[in-house]
Amino acid sequence: MSSEGQLNITKSVIIRNNSIYVDGNIIYEYFKNDNFLNDSYESLDNNYPKFYKMDVLGKLGMLATHLLLKDSDIENHLPSDVGIVLSNSNSSLDADIRYFDSVKSFPSPALFVYTLPNIVTGEISIRYKLKGENAFFISQQFDADWLHFYISHLFQNNKINACIGGWIESIDSDHDVCLFLTERKERKNGINFTPENLNNIYGLGVDVSNIKH
């Protein structure tokens, strides 16, 4: 078996259309139209006061990572062995626009610090004390081939033993998040780490245990 074949997607989280799915199973639906992020956080996590200070990408990253790592044994990995590889198409545009609006009256330092897309990787690293390789890529759309190539490369060069990867996008309160956990070891309901399976998870939000190996 190749080293690539030993990698497994062991969990996935989708946030889309005011709904949250874990391994393809819907766990949260929001029927109001005012504060999906704060309300879902208060229902599902609510243990990190800094959440409220974050931009939209940060909040989405916190929420999705909390669900991704919940009940996992990620703490058994060395902090330097857990990587984060994220992507989106609009970079930090949402925070950029909010900061630009604040400049018209008084520039906000708290908004300014979020005017880079990779700040969300830092926020995840701080909360979960992760110190592995991390990157944030900009691509027109969810690029399963690139994410698979880059994450596989990190594993093959023994840079990491686990990786939080995926897509975190938000524009005009339209959220589109697909995070997945990739690990060397096999786990119950895990599936092979392949571009096809990444596309299946992103496109359908299906239960990974239902995807044929």
Place this chain on the structure above:
Amino acid sequence: MQRLKEQIIKQLKLEGTKPESIGDHDPLFVEGLGLDSIDALELIVLLQQEYKIKLNNAEQGQEVFRSVSTMADFIMERQAKQV
């Protein structure tokens, strides 16, 4: 003091924090409210926006932002000079 606490909560987005839970002499940074360096910048913005007060230098901030009480003293002192 109550008004200043409310302004701090709003400026720093301290959701779930009630003004009465902030002691007048509680340290604002590290312990107490556990604020960070970005929060310090936001407190400077608060002083400028709400009270038209500018800090003379960064070192001054360490004294001024020690607690709500020291902030209030500083604001009253500067306002007295402005009159």
